Amino acid sequence: MNDTDAEAGLSSPSRRRFLRGSAAATVFLLACHVPFSRRALAQQPTNNAPPIHKPNLFVKIDSDNWVTVISKHLEMGQGVTTGLATLLAEEMEADWSKMRFAFAPNDTSVYNNLDFGPMMGTGGSSSMHNSWEQMRMAGAAARAMLLAAAAEKWRVPEAELKAENSTITHKSGKSATFAELGQEAMQQPVPEKPALKAPGDWKLIGKQLPRIDSRGKTDGSGQFGLDVRRPGMRRAVIARPPLFGATLKNFDASASKKVPGVREVVKVPGGVAVVAEDTWSALRGRDALKVEWDSANAETRSTDEIQAEYGKLADGKGLVAANRGNATGTLASAEKKVKSEYFFPYLAHAPMEPLNGVLEFDGNKAKLWGGSQLQTIDTNVLAKTLGIEPGAVTIHTTLGGGSFGRRGTAVGDWVAELASISKAIKEKTPIQLVWTREDDIQGGYYRPMVLHRVEAGIDKDGNIAGWQHKIVTQSIFASTETPFTSFMVKDGVDHSSVEGVADTPYQIDNFSVLSYNAKSPVSVNWWRSVGNTHTAHVMETTLDELAKLAGKDPLEFRLQLLEDERDKSVLQLVAEKTSWRGAGDKRGLAFHKSFGTPVALVAEVDAGEGDFQVRKITAAVNCGTAINPDIVAAQVEGAVGFALSTLLRNQITLDKGRVVQSNFHNFIPTHIADMPEVEVHIVPSTGTPTGLGEPGLPPLAPSVGNAITAATGKRMYSMPFLMT
Amino acid sequence: MDLRHEYGWPSPLPPSQRVGPAATLALAALLLVAGCGERKAERPDNAPPARASQDGDHWQQIASVLTHPRCLNCHQVEMPLQGDGRPHIPRVERGPDNMGVAAMRCSNCHKSGNNQASGVPGAPHWSLAPESMNWSGLSTAELCQQLLDPKRNGGRTPDDLAKHMGEDPLVLWGWQPGADREPVPIQHDKFMEVFRAWVAAGTPCPQQEQSEDSA
Amino acid sequence: MISVEINGEQRELDVDPQMPLLWALRDHLDLTGTKFGCGRALCGACTVHIDGEAARSCSITVGDVDGKKVTTIEGVSGPVAEAVVGAWRDLDVVQCGYCQSGQIMSAITLLTKNPSPTDADIDSSMVGNICRCGTYQRIRAAIHQGAKKAGGEA
Incomplete structure (x- = not known):
């Protein structure tokens, strides 16, 4: 059932076009059987009525007249299952109270992310954007087939029929449920190009519908990867090296094997795995292990040494990420200038559900259960590690207990670990790999450390004269060959290192951005909003400084630099909703566009000597059509909560290479007492939806930072914010 | 570094809600992160006793135990400390019965013994000492006065105090805190001997010094 | 053998009494609604009720709940x-x-x-x-x- 995507060339443009082109035609029915995890369906709030027609690609109707949306995307909190269901139900005329979801199997030929090319995966705030047409087409095709079936059955013209609330009704009053018509509908031809509703006819899109994953997440029934149970399943934990880049020298498992419940202790590429009958025994077995590591190629520097190294790099020659006009020349003659250095530490994602997965491998076929975020990569990594064909790998995606980017890495790290354990063990039992919180916090794949140097100035009219910007960081996409590398890295410049600066929507005529790739064995990864986590803060803090130098209102200063009405719309809306008071306003303003979505925030902060408390964040977003405005609001609220931890206190630091932080006592996420009130306003739009899982995050730091500056005069040049 | 943020620890109360200098000091203690040696060095209780008498030595020995984090961490105003005197994570509060608030009770995590798996310490009736028995920010002279004041020692006579130190399982935990926690500096037998000697000598206290409050 | 009432049902647990209640619930009773988040009583994901009080099941041993009543998310009512x-x-x-x-x-x-x-x-x-x-x-x-x-x- 699996496409051999590896051979097909993951980034082949012709293949990508083919799949995009064929998507509309194949959305609804294929004459193949797609296996659904019964367990995944069991978490839905209804009985497990047998399907009355073959399950197809994006929609399934059961005999109880519930409609199941098949989600090709991982639900990790962003509300994607509700969003996809909304699109489907809208066009299908399905009853919202009888919608449920199941996760699609790993089949890149069908479930690819249309924004990624032939790659099944979730990320880059792309889910609703890439599914916008596809899922509505699927719904419209299903409705057309149900209508055609009813017309044929009742021998009436289709024009006399109406689809509503999962029922087809004839003007005579005769009616049948979708379930009753399902079998006949399956026999109807799949419409090539079903007509989609005009925005004015939408009943569900844009409405505040309840989430379809809410029930399973409030009664304990929702199944996350760590909740998967398979017959005979054993638990495994891995002892990993204490230093990044260190490798296993030798180990003594004699004490470990004496721990009751421990079954096997095996060497795996990443360290030593302890396999036991339950998690507690596995953990105790690991505690009893004696391991020696070879640190010859390990990172042994401390954070301050790495930071100093970054500074040296920035003194040298960089790679050109953007260059227009003559920034050096105009800056030399600028009226007033700012020159600043910013520093950002490594950050762990720390999703509440630590990494985990279950793998069943019988020597020929492999089945994975877990919060797989990049199923295509995970499929290929499993196949390669186990020495089987990708087609012999099945992934049962489960709910992800948060991710923020961690569950999907270019090397499929946790999936590879699982495969290596399954390969190494003698007793071929299903294995559940469990990461502890310590494994997670100290396990790398961090948001990279970053150093920015920016020099910018204004002319005598208070307009930006020139802007020179240097960014030193570890490249995420160039460090390993990933399926994304070819389109993310150009001439050595990793776009994710400079995004938000090099492609700023601000019209700055004399502008230069240089990129510097630092090296370290510390693994790095995309972390909710990726490069924008740091670039937004530097851009928006610098703009605030320049506006102040120019004696201008920071709002007007920004509006004058923007051209796109959509970008301006969020600044205008947030100004209106907060009654922005111009140059002397004591609140903090910030704007940033990422993943196609502009967001403006106004922060109200109590700040004094050595302390601050964020009281309120008012947000304006323009994400095209807000498919579910309440989930849009929730994502912005959540982005504020997530980002706040990085301003307040979160950082991963190294002491001679060792990660200092280990759990939530010294890497403390935002808690309820930190949380400000968040008010979200959405610019009305019926355009194609753009990202929203990430764009709320980047402007938080500069909005709060600018408010702190307004209150104290102090600028926030590093994260976490140093108040003293 | 702003330690409040590093520890996710509560906003300082607005000035109107501060209950005099003790609260300010409690906050100072909250913001103080150091090994116990360093921490003690911050305290102005290193003034020599007025007389280098044996009684004074007794009291200084007693004080070295009472001001140790194993004791002092829970003789706080509103929120306990942990480890070597850092803020308790997660944030917890005294509550009406010194055992926390509705869904954040001491016993939600602390049971009758240390928990090996989580590292959470435990002993019977794990709780903050009553607020009247707050010792944070006191000089040893003030601590001595307070320890003998029935209004601020739980209504105890010196003999009651000896019993408390000798038998209370939560107090005794300070001598055997387990894991990598540092026990109080003097062995229990020896401590009791010193304590009884101090009681027998009439519980002499050092002369009043300037406390941190008034300094 | 430890005897404990879980969600109204009397259960016998034949495990190491030092095992955290969390892992007994999840691994031995398949009550997976109670989550593992930090293992050190720092995050609250494993909160259950013991005799009506909130409790962090990662920091409470099976031995601690002998003879007590435990309620998990699957069993809350009222x-x-x-x-x-x-x-x-x-x-x-x-x-x-x-x-x-x-x-x-x-x-x-x-x-x-x-x-x-x-x-x-x-x-x-x-x-x-x-x-x-x-x-x-x-x-x-x-x-x-x-x-x-x-x-x-x-």
Whole structure:
């Protein structure tokens, strides 16, 4: 059932076009059987009525007249299952109270992310954007087939029929449920190009519908990867090296094997795995292990040494990420200038559900259960590690207990670990790999450390004269060959290192951005909003400084630099909703566009000597059509909560290479007492939806930072914010 | 570094809600992160006793135990400390019965013994000492006065105090805190001997010094 | 053998008495609604009720609950629990949902003991339940709504 995507060339443009082109035609029915995890369906709030027609690609109707949306995307909190269901139900005329979801199997030929090319995966705030047409087409095709079936059955013209609330009704009053018509509908031809509703006819899109994953997440029934149970399943934990880049020298498992419940202790590429009958025994077995590591190629520097190294790099020659006009020349003659250095530490994602997965491998076929975020990569990594064909790998995606980017890495790290354990063990039992919180916090794949140097100035009219910007960081996409590398890295410049600066929507005529790739064995990864986590803060803090130098209102200063009405719309809306008071306003303003979505925030902060408390964040977003405005609001609220931890206190630091932080006592996420009130306003739009899982995050730091500056005069040049 | 943020620890109360200098000091203690040696060095209780008498030595020995984090961490105003005197994570509060608030009770995590798996310490009736028995920010002279004041020692006579130190399982935990926690500096037998000697000598206290409050 | 009443049912647990209750619930009784988040009583994802009190099951041994009554998210009942869970659904509090079992368990305890909590009361009782998705604003609102719904008890 699996496409051999590896051979097909993951980034082949012709293949990508083919799949995009064929998507509309194949959305609804294929004459193949797609296996659904019964367990995944069991978490839905209804009985497990047998399907009355073959399950197809994006929609399934059961005999109880519930409609199941098949989600090709991982639900990790962003509300994607509700969003996809909304699109489907809208066009299908399905009853919202009888919608449920199941996760699609790993089949890149069908479930690819249309924004990624032939790659099944979730990320880059792309889910609703890439599914916008596809899922509505699927719904419209299903409705057309149900209508055609009813017309044929009742021998009436289709024009006399109406689809509503999962029922087809004839003007005579005769009616049948979708379930009753399902079998006949399956026999109807799949419409090539079903007509989609005009925005004015939408009943569900844009409405505040309840989430379809809410029930399973409030009664304990929702199944996350760590909740998967398979017959005979054993638990495994891995002892990993204490230093990044260190490798296993030798180990003594004699004490470990004496721990009751421990079954096997095996060497795996990443360290030593302890396999036991339950998690507690596995953990105790690991505690009893004696391991020696070879640190010859390990990172042994401390954070301050790495930071100093970054500074040296920035003194040298960089790679050109953007260059227009003559920034050096105009800056030399600028009226007033700012020159600043910013520093950002490594950050762990720390999703509440630590990494985990279950793998069943019988020597020929492999089945994975877990919060797989990049199923295509995970499929290929499993196949390669186990020495089987990708087609012999099945992934049962489960709910992800948060991710923020961690569950999907270019090397499929946790999936590879699982495969290596399954390969190494003698007793071929299903294995559940469990990461502890310590494994997670100290396990790398961090948001990279970053150093920015920016020099910018204004002319005598208070307009930006020139802007020179240097960014030193570890490249995420160039460090390993990933399926994304070819389109993310150009001439050595990793776009994710400079995004938000090099492609700023601000019209700055004399502008230069240089990129510097630092090296370290510390693994790095995309972390909710990726490069924008740091670039937004530097851009928006610098703009605030320049506006102040120019004696201008920071709002007007920004509006004058923007051209796109959509970008301006969020600044205008947030100004209106907060009654922005111009140059002397004591609140903090910030704007940033990422993943196609502009967001403006106004922060109200109590700040004094050595302390601050964020009281309120008012947000304006323009994400095209807000498919579910309440989930849009929730994502912005959540982005504020997530980002706040990085301003307040979160950082991963190294002491001679060792990660200092280990759990939530010294890497403390935002808690309820930190949380400000968040008010979200959405610019009305019926355009194609753009990202929203990430764009709320980047402007938080500069909005709060600018408010702190307004209150104290102090600028926030590093994260976490140093108040003293 | 702003330690409040590093520890996710509560906003300082607005000035109107501060209950005099003790609260300010409690906050100072909250913001103080150091090994116990360093921490003690911050305290102005290193003034020599007025007389280098044996009684004074007794009291200084007693004080070295009472001001140790194993004791002092829970003789706080509103929120306990942990480890070597850092803020308790997660944030917890005294509550009406010194055992926390509705869904954040001491016993939600602390049971009758240390928990090996989580590292959470435990002993019977794990709780903050009553607020009247707050010792944070006191000089040893003030601590001595307070320890003998029935209004601020739980209504105890010196003999009651000896019993408390000798038998209370939560107090005794300070001598055997387990894991990598540092026990109080003097062995229990020896401590009791010193304590009884101090009681027998009439519980002499050092002369009043300037406390941190008034300094 | 440890005997404990779990969600109204008497269960015998033949495990190491030092095993954290969390792992006994999850691995031996397949009650997976109680979540592992930190293992050190720092995040609240594993919160259950023991004899009506909130408790961090990662920091409580099976031996500690011998002869006691344990309630997990799968077994909560009564007007306060219904009001809390109902409010959680009404306001769509959840995002990833992983921490929410623990949040709900703490909220039920809070409202059982304090039927009309202020924002400060909510902070004091919920500060030990971490939500990485940042759903706190809705948690606060849902507790207030739950308090209103369960108002008959107040």
